[in-house]
Amino acid sequence: YDVHVGLDPAFSVGTVDPRIYGSFVEHMGRCVYGGIFEPDHPTADEHGFRKDVAELVRELGVTNVRYPGGNFVSNYRWEDGVGPVQDRPKRLDLAWRSIEPNTVGVDEFAHWTRGLDLDPVMAVNLGTRGVRAAVDLLEYCNLPAGSTSLADRRAANGRREPHGIRTWCLGNEMDGPWQIGHKTADEYGRLAAETARAMRRTDPDIELVVCGSSNSGMPTFGSWERTVLEHTYDLVDHISLHAYYEPVAGDIDSFLTSSENMRGMISAVTATADHVAAVKRSRKRITVSFDEWNVWYQSRFPGEAGLAIRPGGPLIEDVYDVTDAVVVGDLLMALLDNADRVAIANQAQLVNVIAPIRTEPGNSAWRQTIFHPFALTAKYARGTVLQTQVRGPLLATGQHGDVPATRVSAVHDPATGGLTLLATNRDRHRPAALNVSLRAFAGEGHRLVEHLTLGDSDPGATNSADRPDRVTPRPVDGTTVRDGQLEATLPPTSWHLIRLH
Ligand code: AHR
Structure with a gap:
């Protein structure tokens, strides 16, 4: 045909924000432990990070990495992951029912991203925690040594230079009943607004992402965004969107054209945000952070509640084929075609867990099919759409x-x-x-x-x-x-x- x-x-949509080529590292399955971090691996650096994986991350062309979750963040105590490793507690991660050793925390992650010239994007826990813990984490990460005791604690932990984390997510998927500490739109909107206000007083240079819907099938899709933005409009920069795609009931044509759903989500959510702006008589425009997207065969996953408590190990390690790679390339095009409204995007996830990069313990790291359209798009689709x-x-x-x-x-x-x-x-x-x-x-x-x-x-x-x-x-x-x-x-x-x- x-x-x-x-x-x-002469007819442009907008300029590509390089932050749309982001990825996501969650404390989940083998993304951190056995993924980016494997101290016994022959290529591990002095901090335990695999150099062969780092090389593939570089080749993938990722610009920023969201961390530490995901559902994981909603019961996370960031303090567990700082200080001498031997003193860090083991905790039960309620999201994935795994034992979290806390060997990697924000200091190690920030160090790893800096080495790769990536921007870290940090999520705060608004599930089981709130304003205080979020502000403490921001203070710990971004304030100069000598200014407060939290900043000094970072320096004492060997990180004198502030991490300078610019982008912060106000929780994760708070509309989802599966989320630890799930909230109604009003409950979350109030908490997100108060957290945002306090975080901005701590560091006025940050950008904030408020949680939008977990997918377009959520019963609250659209109304969630409206209510949450009514509370937070003046305090945040971006609203998040998440979407995972897979063939449903063998309908490959719908799967191959999944980006139509992504395009629809972006236009629905930006229209909703603009509606709130109109009601508020605001000239400010909220942009989208599509901070979880990918192909994910969720039908093969028994669900969080079905998992036995486990020490760690593989979770949702989907193997991708050619059709999946075409879908991933097509999803990236949907993000590009909305360059005027999509500022940030993160493919979920980076290594092993529904990921473009896979690793063998103690052995090789390799590229899945979906690695290739991402790497080529991130390398060459720069400029004006x-x-x-x-x-x-x-x-x-x-x-x-x-x-x-x-x-x-x-x-x-x-x-x-x-x-x-x-x-x-x-x-x-x-x-x-x-x-x-x-x-x-x-x-x-x-x-x-x-x-x-x-x-x-x-x-x-x-x-x-x-x-x-x-x-x-x-x-x-x-x-x-x-x-x-x-x-x-x-x-x-x-x-x-x-x-x-
Ligand atoms: O990426 C896997 C999970 O998908 C994330 O933890 C969660 O935010 C989403 O539901």
Whole structure:
């Protein structure tokens, strides 16, 4: 089938905030212990962090990492994770019913992120704790040594320089009945407002993320955001959104077009935020922090309550295939296409737990299929997102109605003239003949730099420790740029990166 795309550098959506290429490290399963941190591993540095994993994190192109949860944070005492390691208590983590040894805490995490030039994003516990503990943590992390006893405690723990953590999440998924300390929108809105006010007095330079809905199927979706923002509008910068996707009842077409749900969530939540602004006569605009998103086969997970109390070990280590990678690439395009309203996003999670990076204990670390669209998008989709006019057929889906079979996103770098096109063919049976008009870029005379695809004759193909490179991006032959027209073929179920200069 034919797809025609019109582009004009004069018509932009917004500038890509590099923070949309964030990830998430939770004290859950083997994300921290046995993931980023494995002191006995041959590549471990002097602090116990795996250098081979750090290398893959660098290659993935992640810009910031949210920590320490997730559901974990809602019963977390941050003080347990600082000071001499031998004195730290073992605690029962109520979220995942695991024993938390507290060997890694905020100091180790901040040190690890600094080494990788990543921004740490810290969540505070608004489940079982409140204003006092949140302010203490912020003071411990960000105030200069010599100013208060908490700042001095950090210095005494060997971290004289403040961690300088700029972005803070006011709790996690507080709308979810599974959350320890779950609250109504009014209860949470009040607590979030008071916590935000006190945190801003502690450090006026921080940015705050208030909890939005855990997914668009929550019964309170929309009303939760309205109520919470009525309490917090003037005190916060971003509202969070979370979404995990998987095929439901074998409906692959709906799964392949999951980004339609993400697009809908972003527009519903920003409209709700703008409604609150209108009622408040406020010119301020709240942006979205999509701080948990990914493919997650939740149907394979027995649920938190079904877990026996355990010392740790693997949890939700989904193995991703080619179709999953196409969905992940397509979700990133939805974030890009909303560059005017999405400021931060975090793929959940980074290592082992529903993650692009997997590790073998004492052995190799490897890239899942979903690693590749993330890494290439984070590397090349920087600059100004352009509006795309796409003319092509629609796919009938059970969950999202009739949606475009092909999605195309375009990111232009006005400084260099570079143009990055991202495209997905979400049709499982028919190739797409893509035709992009570049005539509006007349002066720039684009040439093709490369066309890479993530696709396979077997959409169920996966990578593994034994075959870590079974699925990798491959160059596409036959793509042409002539007389201001780009022509390319997009096979069924495939993701594409097309770079022009
Ligand atoms: O990422 C796994 C879990 O999913 C997080 O802990 C929670 O916030 C979400 O429900």
